[in-house]
Amino acid sequence: TFRTGVLIGKDFPAAVSNMARDTIFPEDLAAEFDAVVMAGGAEQPRDLPVPGRELKGVHFAMDFLPQQNRVNAGDKLKDQIKATGKHVVVIGGGDTGSDCVGTSNRHGAESITQFELMPMPPEQENKPLVWPYWPTKLRTSSSHEEGCERDFAVATKRFEGKNGKLEKLVACHVEWKDGKMTEVPDSEFELKADLVFLAMGFVSPVQQVLDAFGVQKDARGNTKATVEGESAYQTSVPKVFVAGDMRRGQSLVVWAIREGRQCARAVDEFLMGSSVLPR
Template structure:
């Protein structure tokens, strides 16, 4: 790779970011991509390791050593072409992917891994800055029509690939803007939505049609992140199109069945986060759920919980506490045991750095309040014995709570959509479809395919992009008998 001894000479460099007390005052991104000189040095750290485990650690199989080498030599446009060959939207993953590629980096066995995510961030941002990201209009049209239901990363990736193959693609989105959970599930301080908007413009130039405010399915119920104004039946979609890709997100949140759950002030995370995104976008939101001046408790230790922490701090919460049911992970993983797989270790997000009391091995027992409004949370310590979780005797405690946010993950896609299409489901309520062999990504319903969260359940943006790309190839093969699209 670029510099044979680079990994011995140079240390890993973190991207610069705005100080926590300053960035809490706004909703803009606060991480700055690497300078040209620093990107060159970070690219030099990539080893000539022989077997690039990072390539397999990455769900879209980015050809990481190659673009690290190109960055080291200053060939940024060629690095961008390499990056785009496997990833339609590296500006998304370069900002919000947890970087399983870095966990698989060979250098990470006994040193800090290569800063792959920061280099990816640098490459794509330089591409946009220099006008290198342009529409790829197909040279010929096939005459085939494909509907993509859902405009998150899986739907966008599938739509872009299919349009580049020459098909007429229409994307249906139930919300008022394109992007799915990228748009309304991820705060702007992690990823500004202009990144989605300019990709939409690129895709329009490539021939993709977008229809917002349209719900495809049955039993439509308007809620805080469902703003459809029109409903179309799956039968009509199947009649009008030669193939259908259902690529919605996993939007059925896990509930907390404890006494007091019905009290006012207890909400799902996705009743809280999307409204702030709409406000940032310039919308007038009536009765926005705010954390201002409140004692906030976030139940759930994952990314969604972290997003609730960051948003609550920006609202000006009086205090923010985050609980996790599982024990606190170790600060350092056992690398000889887990490498090159994703390790379990303590992870502190940028939102945690901005202010948050974190606690582990805590189970919520009940919520209490007056006049129908929550005022406190009663919890207890738990531990694992013989493979079972048990409450620690005499460990009950209470905390003041004006706002309780449930961020315990998502159990499945919206069932009404899958039921309306009549597809078989797996034990977890996802659309049943394989990812290899004949008929991959195809559901039990005629000419209906599934990808992303709709097929695999709640997962990462990078997995959604992978599945959207692979599903597009499967649809192209189904329509044309063969495909030149990459998997």
């Protein structure tokens, strides 16, 4: 049985709580079921704690993108974040940032600029150097092709505005040496910005869920659990298992698939004493 629109736990921000139709508490799940698996994503976005972060117009990407999905599905939103006629800056060069570019284009943004903290990668990867790891190369999505300016090795220093409303950002170019980032002298610049979307990845699972279950966490805020042995994928709380991003942090879907299969076997062994499921 799939139940959507459900929050597990309490003390969620109002913006999240308003999207849920129901709230379930972990102790109720533990009383009703013989095993519980936490297999959500790493949904806690990485923030940018610079001066002016509180200005109106600076948003997490995932405050922006789900709203458009809901509108596309026919929902009516009272305070949708709209990029129409605005100067938009997207901070972050991954898939989420690309989605912000594409959605802003469809809204009819006046301008769109995307910043990436890392240097511009080569157009063709050095396969012998990076194999078997994910190749580092310049990736241009269909969203980029629709139109935007892209700038690399850029660090945002602060946001500025008037009367609590964002008007511009101040950034600089950086260079990387021996894994350390330093500001390029005399490279500071300003850019007009009405909307800024923070698309810099995710740092951990939603802490309210982990805290509600009372599971032990690692230093990065993920659920602590091993992947081998008799207690594989078991948390510090009896009957509660964990797999994927909620255990390892933000990662690839192939890891989620692998850990999901292995966790299923671990649950089967826990309930039945043995398992024929593949690992």
